[in-house]
Amino acid sequence: KNFNSSKMSNNDDPRLGTIIKEGNDGEIVLVGFPRDDGVKRNGGRVGARLGFTNVMKFIPKMGTVYNPEYDIDLSCVSITNSGLVCKMNDDENQEEDDIDLEQAHELLTSHLIPILENGGIPFVIGGGNDQSYPNALGLLNITKDNGDTITVINIDAHLDVRPKKLGKVHSGSPFRMLIENEIFKSKNGKFIEFAAQGSQSSQEHVNYVKENGHEIVWFNKLTKFRCQFDQYNIGNNDDCEDDDFILGSHIGMYFRELLNNTEGDIFVSFDIDSIQGSDCPGVSCVATTGLSASDALAICFYSGLNDRVRLVDISEYNPIVEQWRTGRLISNMFYYFCLGFASRINKKNN
Secondary structure (H helix, E strand, O other): OEOOOOOOOEOOEOEHHHOEEEOOOOOEEEEEEOOOHHHHHOOOOOOHHHHHHHHHHHHHHOOEOEEOOOOEEHHHOOEEEEEEOOOOOOOOOHHHOOOOHHHHHHHHHHHHHHHHHOOOEEEEEEOOHHHHHHHHHHHHHHHOOOOOOEEEEEEOOOOOOOOOEOOEOOOOOHHHHHHOOHHHHHOOOEEEEEEEOHHHOOHHHHHHHHHOOOEEEEHHHHHHHHHHHHHOOOOOOOOOOOOOOHHHOHHHHHHHHHHHOOOOEEEEEEEHHHEEOOOOOOEOOOEOOOEOHHHHHHHHHHHHHOOOEEEEEEEOEOOOOOOHHHHHHHHHHHHHHHHHHHHHHHHHHO
16 A cells, blocks of 8 residues: 555555555655654653644655656665554543653664564654654664664754653753663764754753764764854855755755764654754744754755665654644655655765
């Protein structure tokens, strides 16, 4: 079964819905994590539990299968939708939930392991950012016995290295849990905070990240890179390849080089509250400033292009705050990831 219908595309204009099938055996596998109780535990606005369900209203209708602008054909890519890993939590009465958040996290990790073992790339749409720790556990589980390292990149205005609250995980704690994970430490895992903002990051949390040997790429550094890029007219010549400068995003190019200079398997975790609110208003914590929509699409393209990216997640889409514009943005982020992945395949074959 695929997701095509007359409402999604015409015969002369096939969209993603014509090539997405149900299952978990694709080269790229959509996964939904419908929980936002971790956001509530952290004092945030709930609604992210509806994220995946709402995005799937947009994805099948988005993106041409053949993109004439970039000369990329997605028909060579196997894309499947494995659906929700668990039932949506009940915000009004959590006592009626079938399972608690911690059990939902275990289900998420268990769901990802066979996809990763089969060589697929899970593209997980949440849900709160607490999903990123069980997502990372899935990748750690299948790589724990090899000697390779692993890199986790958190694209986020916040550092999300807060301690647990009353012994419970929440949307602000996933990367402290990762940094303190014994498998991650034994593999000399690398953690990079990308596009973090000082107005959202306490000095204590900054010290925690750095004292544990990890890296912070501040948003301000990225804006300076953009200015330097323009000053020296970098990239504005006829020798640039088509995928060298996607959507004119200087920050995207910075991210591409970051990926290229990173070791081991890579998990890209994208909290969309790192994107400026004018482009991405439907989040639990709207950003006054941040990445642009073009930056986000370029980052997703380059993540798809890099053959060491094994896992991607998108967190904090809150359709209760705003549904349409943000839902379309996330759908395009997935589309650009698929474009990058198709380019990855083409580069291998040529």
